[in-house]
Structures are given as C-alpha cells and as structure tokens.
Amino acid sequence: MSGVWRIVAAREIAVKLRDRNFVISTVVTIVVIVASLAVSGFLSSRPDKVEVAVAGPETMMVLDTANSLAATADTDLTFEGRAVADRGTVEQQVRDEVVEVGLVPAEPDGWQLIGKSAENDEATTYISAAAQQIALQRNAAAAGVSLEELARGAAVDYELLEKGAVDPGLSKIVAFVFAFLFYLASVLFGMSIAQSVVEEKQNRIVEILASAMPLRQLLIGKVVGNAVLAFVQLALFVGAGLIGLAVIDKGAQLGQIAGAAGWFIVFFLVGFLALASLWAVAGSLATRSEDLQSTATPLSMLIMVVLFAGIFLTGTGRVIASYIPITSIVAMPSRLAEGTAAWWEPFVALALMGVVTYGIVIVAEKIYRRSLMQTQGRLTMRQALALEE
Incomplete structure (x- = not known):
C-alpha cells in the first residue's frame, strides 16, 4: 500500500488537466506575460x-x-x-x-x-x-x-561598485512578479486541495477511500499531485517571462534574473509542500464547503502577509524576511535578482525552509488523519489534535 499515493497524485493531475478553466487560464496568463513584455519593449524602443x-x-x-x-x-x-x-x-x-x-x-x-x-x-x-x-x-x-x-581636467568617469547588478526598476518588477506568482499559485492550487478534501468528506467518499488506503497515502497523493502541477505552471510562467526579457533586449541582465527565477521555483516547491498540507488540513477541519471560509482564514492571511512582504519590504526588512520560512519564498529570490544576496545565503534559507516544512507536514498529517472522518461539525486544530486516532 506504500505506493498508493502515486495513484492519488496521478488522479489529481488528470482531473486538473481536464479542467478547461485551469488550462485556459494558464494559456491566457502565458499570453498576457509575453504580450505585456512585448508591448513594454515596443514602447521603450520607440x-x-x-x-x-x-x-x-x-x-x-x-x-x-x-x-x-x-x-x-x-x-x-x-x-x-x-x-x-x-x-x-x-x-x-x-x-x-x-x-x-x-x-x-x-x-x-x-x-x-x-x-x-x-x-x-x-x-x-x-x-x-x-x-x-x-x-x-x-x-x-x-x-x-x-x-x-x-576642457582639460574636466573629465568625469563613473565607476559602478556592483557591476552586473540588475537595474533597480527592473528588480522591483521582478520582486512584484515573484510575489504575485506565489500568491496566485498558493491560492489556486491550495484552495483546490481544500475543496477536494471537503467535498470528499461531505459526500462520504472519504469513508470509501479510507477503507481502501491509509489516509496518510491519500494526503501525500493530493499534496504531490498539486505540487507537480504548481511546479509545471510556474515553470511555464517564468519561462515565458524570461523569453520575453530576451526578446526586448534585456539579455545583459537575463542571466541574473534567470538564476533568481530558478531559486524562486525551488523555494516555492519546498514551501508549497507545507502550504499544501495546511490547505488539506483546512479542508479536513470543515464538514461542508461553507466552512472553508473560516478554516482557511489563517492560511489566507499568511499568504497575504507573504504577498505584501514580497512587494513592500526593502533593506534590512527584506534581508530578515529572506531567512524566515514561507516569506523567504519571495524575499530571497528577490534579493538574488537585485544582487544583494551572497551565493551561500539561498542555501541557508532553503535549509531552514526544509526543516520548517518537515515539521509542518508532520503536524498537518496528524491533524488531517484525526479530523478527516469527523462529520459532526467544524473543528479547530486544537480539537483535532485532542481526538483519538
């Protein structure tokens, strides 16, 4: 039974790929990214x-x-x-x-x-x-x-202390894009997990699934399936953006931005494992779809905090945020894009993220298993942890 999660993950991916709204929104977003960069390049070149x-x-x-x-x-x-x-x-x-x-x-x-x-x-x-x-x-x-x-003696040379750094205006745009993509993917795929869990619970399908597989395997499958989809979608969005930058003659800064974008995808993938587990918990604590607004509120607020931190934090605030798990998903790649982070810093931040993600997944898995079969009413995390397995 240890490989059942692969079946669940494959089902999650297949269901999402058959969703016309998901496919169309992905294609439209890619077109918008490319078109906006093309228009920007055209206007700047006029x-x-x-x-x-x-x-x-x-x-x-x-x-x-x-x-x-x-x-x-x-x-x-x-x-x-x-x-x-x-x-x-x-x-x-x-x-x-x-x-x-x-x-x-x-x-x-x-x-x-x-x-x-x-x-x-x-x-x-x-x-x-x-x-x-x-x-x-x-x-x-x-x-x-x-x-x-x-004019002898009047020449003035300009020396850059940080040669090759990304233009400040462009680095702000990159930071905003990272924050927006984080918010979009976290909410889109996270809410999909939560709704899937609560629908299975509300329709009593989970009782059939629980008799066929361990609940741990069900959770792993849902998290992995949506993580794969989020990874692919983000990679497509980032790839479209990098191609657009190359087209509008930003090749001199493309290498550094591409490196930061790669780190962003890695940070997001690790952090999303924690977020996806928490979204599954939000669904398991609810007994009907209407309860999600309440059970998912703390997670939604956390995602909004990361969004605004990624957009508005600067200087020391951004440095601190780049080491705090979850906020580092946006803050560390943004620092890499603007050239203010040393080569070793993302490795340290990612290690911290991995440790925290592991802890969150362990706790979330316990809450998920203990609350998923409870259909009497909406639960809190404390109530779920107090339940007997």
Missing part, C-alpha cells in the same frame, strides 16, 4: 520625439547639437525643430500645445526655453548642454585655444 518651436538665427544649430548629444548618450531622444517667424509665434504654439517647448535667443547673449506650465527635463538637459557646448567652442576659438584644451 523614439522619444520632442517638438520644439524655434525663432531667430542659429536656433536650429542648437537643436542639431542637442540631437548629437542625445545620440552620444545612447538615447532614442530626438528634437524636431519647427521654425516660426518670431517669439510671439513660438509662445502661441507652446500655449496651444502644438509643440512641447520653444527656443528663442535671449539678450544679451544666450537662449531661452519656453514651456507652458512645467519644464521639460529632456529639453532642459540636452538643449542647455548644446548651448553651452556651442558657447565654449566660440569662446575657445576667440581665445586661440582648442575646445579640448579648454
């Missing part, structure tokens, strides 16, 4: 054009220089000039939002940017730098020196 109304001599030369500076900075930013007759026309076009910004000569010897209600940071940065460069070139020529000689 040239950012700033239309500028210009009046007066040499204003177009300033825009040409600004475009050169933007290209040197490896941006997709371009300034498109619209020549008009005078300053009044420039101001009118800015007021009517025909253009985003205006550029006119300013007395005694300079330039003035014109905006409607707020400054355009890109215009301020590049057009101002262009005007300064042109002025320096002229002043250098007037002084009989080259621009390079005039």
Whole structure:
C-alpha cells in the first residue's frame, strides 16, 4: 500500500488537466506575460520625439547639437525643430500645445526655453548642454585655444561598485512578479486541495477511500499531485517571462534574473509542500464547503502577509524576511535578482525552509488523519489534535 499515493497524485493531475478553466487560464496568463513584455519593449524602443518651436538665427544649430548629444548618450531622444517667424509665434504654439517647448535667443547673449506650465527635463538637459557646448567652442576659438584644451581636467568617469547588478526598476518588477506568482499559485492550487478534501468528506467518499488506503497515502497523493502541477505552471510562467526579457533586449541582465527565477521555483516547491498540507488540513477541519471560509482564514492571511512582504519590504526588512520560512519564498529570490544576496545565503534559507516544512507536514498529517472522518461539525486544530486516532 506504500505506493498508493502515486495513484492519488496521478488522479489529481488528470482531473486538473481536464479542467478547461485551469488550462485556459494558464494559456491566457502565458499570453498576457509575453504580450505585456512585448508591448513594454515596443514602447521603450520607440523614439522619444520632442517638438520644439524655434525663432531667430542659429536656433536650429542648437537643436542639431542637442540631437548629437542625445545620440552620444545612447538615447532614442530626438528634437524636431519647427521654425516660426518670431517669439510671439513660438509662445502661441507652446500655449496651444502644438509643440512641447520653444527656443528663442535671449539678450544679451544666450537662449531661452519656453514651456507652458512645467519644464521639460529632456529639453532642459540636452538643449542647455548644446548651448553651452556651442558657447565654449566660440569662446575657445576667440581665445586661440582648442575646445579640448579648454576642457582639460574636466573629465568625469563613473565607476559602478556592483557591476552586473540588475537595474533597480527592473528588480522591483521582478520582486512584484515573484510575489504575485506565489500568491496566485498558493491560492489556486491550495484552495483546490481544500475543496477536494471537503467535498470528499461531505459526500462520504472519504469513508470509501479510507477503507481502501491509509489516509496518510491519500494526503501525500493530493499534496504531490498539486505540487507537480504548481511546479509545471510556474515553470511555464517564468519561462515565458524570461523569453520575453530576451526578446526586448534585456539579455545583459537575463542571466541574473534567470538564476533568481530558478531559486524562486525551488523555494516555492519546498514551501508549497507545507502550504499544501495546511490547505488539506483546512479542508479536513470543515464538514461542508461553507466552512472553508473560516478554516482557511489563517492560511489566507499568511499568504497575504507573504504577498505584501514580497512587494513592500526593502533593506534590512527584506534581508530578515529572506531567512524566515514561507516569506523567504519571495524575499530571497528577490534579493538574488537585485544582487544583494551572497551565493551561500539561498542555501541557508532553503535549509531552514526544509526543516520548517518537515515539521509542518508532520503536524498537518496528524491533524488531517484525526479530523478527516469527523462529520459532526467544524473543528479547530486544537480539537483535532485532542481526538483519538
């Protein structure tokens, strides 16, 4: 009878794969992941054009220089000039939002940017730098020196202390995705286990199953079957995300994100064994489907805590959470994605998770066996533990 759990696990997998809603939702989620990344990549790759109304001599030369500076900075930013007759026309076009910004000569010897209600940071940065460069070139020529000689000693280099780290904005998105996927899989597969248990109990099917196999084998089969499904679904989602990142030219950061995603799947698989056991307990404590709202509330709250911790915790809070079992499912991979965790830290956190998971499964198995055959009413965990086997 020791291998009966395999039959139960296979049945759990088969039932889920025949569920059209499950299959369709999985496919739709993969499509949404790929499509959202594709749209993000398309929008980020589109040239950012700033239309500028210009009046007066040499204003177009300033825009040409600004475009050169933007290209040197490896941006997709371009300034498109619209020549008009005078300053009044420039101001009118800015007021009517025909253009985003205006550029006119300013007395005694300079330039003035014109905006409607707020400054355009890109215009301020590049057009101002262009005007300064042109002025320096002229002043250098007037002084009989080259621009390079005039700028000697002004070079500034940028050294990164953590080379290869993921962009902070991208790492926040990755952390959010990890937290959301954890919540989605935990609730979807966990509630499926709980509902399956309570339906079998409510319909008295469990009495037939109990006469054919040990209840321990029934629990193992349900947990393993849903864990396999959760693993495959998460792997598909993560794979779709990584392919999308490669398509939108995030290859330089793909390796680190892929490593963090791999750890996330491993952490989730180990943690889900504990969560799945607790979901089975929530079902066994209930006697009808309506009772699940009460028996599953503590577990639902735990999952919500992990979700919000994964999204909002930063700094020391995230470091601590990355070692706390269950919250480490999200927190440790998020730290790996942002490059703030040492190579040995996930091994320690995973070991802690394994120990706690083992303890939870042992206790959950006892509660499950003692409460599953009780049909008089809803039980608490304390009441279930007090029952005789």
